[in-house]
Amino acid sequence: MPVEKSELSRFERAKYRASFFFLRAFIGGMRKLPYDTRIAAMGSIVSAISPLVGFRKRVRRNLKLARPDLPETEAKRLTKAVPNTAGRALMEHFSPEDFTERQKNAKVSGPGIEAFEQACAEGRPVMFITAHFGHYLAARVALQHQFQKPIGCLYRRMANPYFNEIYVDAFHKTGEPMFEQGRRGMMEMVRSLKKGGIIAIVSDLHAHGGEELQFFGQPAVTSVLNAELAIKYKAVTIPCYAVREPNGLDFEIVLHEPLEHTDPITMTQQMNDDLEVIVRKHMDQWFWIHRRWKMWNGLGSANG
Secondary structure, eight states: OOOOOGGGGGGHHHHHHHHHHHHHHHHHHHHOOOOOHHHHHHHHHHHHHHHHHTTTHHHHHHHHOOOHHHHHHHHHHHHHHHHHHHHHHHHHOHHHHHHHHTTTOOOOOOOOHHHHHHHHTTOOEEEEEOSBBBBBHHHHHHHHHHHHHHHHHHHOSSSSHHHHHHHHHHTTOOOSSSSSHHOOOOOOOHHHHTTTEEEEEESOOTTOOOOOEEEETTTEOOHHHHHHHHHHHTOOOEEEEEEEESSSOOOOEEEEEOOOOOOOHHHHHHHHHHHHHHHHHHHBBBOTTSOOSOOOOOOOOSSO
């Protein structure tokens, strides 16, 4: 669990500070490049180092579990393409001004637009259910700008408390409000929903204490909290994705049909199913590096 600076030992503070100074200098250097150059360069850098940090191995393991039908050539392509996408998203996060300017007029499409407009007109709360796919912040930027509505976002604190400061600062530059994962952040998010607010939340991580549902035909422990909140506060619940365009820089924001309020497990399984559909269409845009399936996968080692 992330801790405050005061809780760290002297050695831990030194380690985290050294890492922070290096990363800040590296990111600062990258930011001196033109926007399109720095985004592409970071994608190439992360793809190049991915074998050293275990990313390619994890991508292959997840693909073999979820998509054993993939041809070997496609699996090899994805082991390089997925880290490239992750690197692009990382540099976009730390280029909030340029990223916002580029994405604020992104194309918005899909059958969920009408439901979103109606919810806004009626003052109903809205929950955009998204994922580590493409770059979800592009959706937040575009929707805020084009519909003139603030969209709250839940984030997880970084382990390095020094680096966390610039990480969170970059988040804030893409919009307000921001809710830090934890008791206080959850209370603030619930307060926003009660007032008819709009929030965007990712739903594709392994969740301790969640329900064992299905994702790509495999057991995937998933939090049902999003569905519980949507049902309790009668929030219009819209799957939302930022699909990266072929140029690697722009996005199309896709809003799917709102999910019917049934029960938390059924509704959460629908979230998983909806995400799976779009991931199958754009396999290189989902973060296959995540330890999504924490189970024995038959490859001789635990996935996570």
